[in-house]
Amino acid sequence: MFDGLKDKLSGFREDVEENTDAEGDDPDADETPASDGAVADTADVEGSADDGPSASAVATGAEDDDAAADADKSGDDEPSTFQRAKAFATGRIIIEEEDLEEPLWNLEMALLESDVEMSVAERILDTVREKMLGESRKQVETTGELVESALHDALIDVIAVGQFDFEERIAEADKPVTIVFTGVNGVGKTTSIAKLSEWLADRGYSSVLANGDTYRAGANEQIAEHADRLGRELISHDQGGDPAAVIYDGVEYAAANDVDVVLGDTAGRLHTSDDLMAQLEKIDRVVDPDMTLFVDEAVAGQDAVNRAKEFNDAAEIDGAVLTKADADSSGGAAISVAYVTGKPILFLGTGQGYDDLTLFEPEELVESLLADD
Numbered sequence: 001m002f003d004g005l006k007d008k009l010s011g012f013r014e015d016v017e018e019n020t021d022a023e024g025d026d027p028d029a030d031e032t033p034a035s036d037g038a039v040a041d042t043a044d045v046e047g048s049a050d051d052g053p054s055a056s057a058v059a060t061g062a063e064d065d066d067a068a069a070d071a072d073k074s075g076d077d078e079p080s081t082f083q084r085a086k087a088f089a090t091g092r093i094i095i096e097e098e099d100l101e102e103p104l105w106n107l108e109m110a111l112l113e114s115d116v117e118m119s120v121a122e123r124i125l126d127t128v129r130e131k132m133l134g135e136s137r138k139q140v141e142t143t144g145e146l147v148e149s150a151l152h153d154a155l156i157d158v159i160a161v162g163q164f165d166f167e168e169r170i171a172e173a174d175k176p177v178t179i180v181f182t183g184v185n186g187v188g189k190t191t192s193i194a195k196l197s198e199w200l201a202d203r204g205y206s207s208v209l210a211n212g213d214t215y216r217a218g219a220n221e222q223i224a225e226h227a228d229r230l231g232r233e234l235i236s237h238d239q240g241g242d243p244a245a246v247i248y249d250g251v252e253y254a255a256a257n258d259v260d261v262v263l264g265d266t267a268g269r270l271h272t273s274d275d276l277m278a279q280l281e282k283i284d285r286v287v288d289p290d291m292t293l294f295v296d297e298a299v300a301g302q303d304a305v306n307r308a309k310e311f312n313d314a315a316e317i318d319g320a321v322l323t324k325a326d327a328d329s330s331g332g333a334a335i336s337v338a339y340v341t342g343k344p345i346l347f348l349g350t351g352q353g354y355d356d357l358t359l360f361e362p363e364e365l366v367e368s369l370l371a372d373d
């Protein structure tokens with residue numbers, strides 16, 4: 001899952017390490033005035049990128065603050081050679097803009113190639129730049145670790161937008177909790193409903209399925225197959241019936257039978273299909289669902305991101321389910337949907353089985369994207 005993106009992120013770390021290493025070969029960087037007037041050679045003290053500060057920070061011998069003040073008269077915002085020397089002496093590292101220029105450009109290209117939405121890619125770059133430039137850390141931290149921590153913060157910043165605890169929301173809501181699923185055709189809505197029913201059962205919540213897809217021939221049979229396999233009650237009306245009435249009946253059934261959650265399917269639609277969007281509004285009026293979840297496939301990349309935005313603009317969603325994450329290498333939709341819509345991704349579909357539904361945990365995802373393996 002998201003292997004392509006993982007590789008690209010690790011490419012950024014390598015780029016920064018290479019650039020900061022390369023700077024160690026620069027004669028200007030090597031010759032650093034020390035407080036006793038001697039010239040220190042970084043080759044004597046320089047740690048590798050893996051076990052010490054970046055080369056741009058490595059110099060020795062400067063421990064005297066007055067001397068530092070005298071030496072730092074360049075007047076620009078770049079850390080002076082002496083500041084860098086001082087940073088080293090105090091066990092801290094400094095990354096400079098020039099160290100990042102090329103790696104950040106490569107990172108931007110990599111994110112866009114991975115189908116990360118443009119504004120999301122820009123936000124990630126801004127955060128990484130801000131976290132790394134002039135940033136000083138304890139000497140124990142390597143350049144690689146500094147990059148990792150900046151990437152971690154930048155990714156969490158966009159991925160965790162709007163995140164809430166889904167299970168807690170279910171636990172605390174008045175029962176029955178009604179959840180309506182929407183999205184375009186064939187992305188995995190019905191399968192996701194069946195999976196969520198199983199996910200809820202694993203946590204002690206009963207559910208009933210209600211087929212609000214009265215539009216498509218065969219929709220009743222498709223969801224009935226899942227309901228039979230899982231042993232769940234299915235509420236359905238004939239094709240052409242009123243979807244709001246079906247979901248309303250589902251809520252009535254749940255209330256009368258102490259069922260915790262109503263999972264309402266709806267016909268696949270485009271946000272531009274006026275009649276179908278009007279149906280969604282009617283469901284909202286008649287049933288007032290606790291949550292409307294937008295379902296799309298991770299493999300659709302930018303298209304999924306655009307659709308999530310358009311659906312949210314047309315009929316507010318509470319969160320998203322991204323299916324087929326198991327088949328998605330790029331990760332662009334998973335990175336972008338929450339930031340672009342302001343609504344969280346709540347689940348990832350990770351296969352065709354009923355157990356292949358994973359609660360979306362931003363921290364876990366970011367850790368796995370940045371893990372060395």
Ligand SMILES: Nc1nc2c(ncn2[C@@H]2O[C@H](COP(=O)(O)OP(=O)(O)OP(=O)(O)O)[C@@H](O)[C@H]2O)c(=O)[nH]1
Nearest residue numbers: 185186187188189190191268323324349350351352
């Ligand atoms: N690999 C994989 N396949 C999935 C996943 N979720 C759904 N699918 C498959 O995607 C196909 C479409 O799923 P459906 O649930 O029928 O899609 P839908 O959105 O309800 O389709 P319509 O009712 O036609 O709008 C099925 O073959 C599913 O098995 C997933 O997370 N991973």
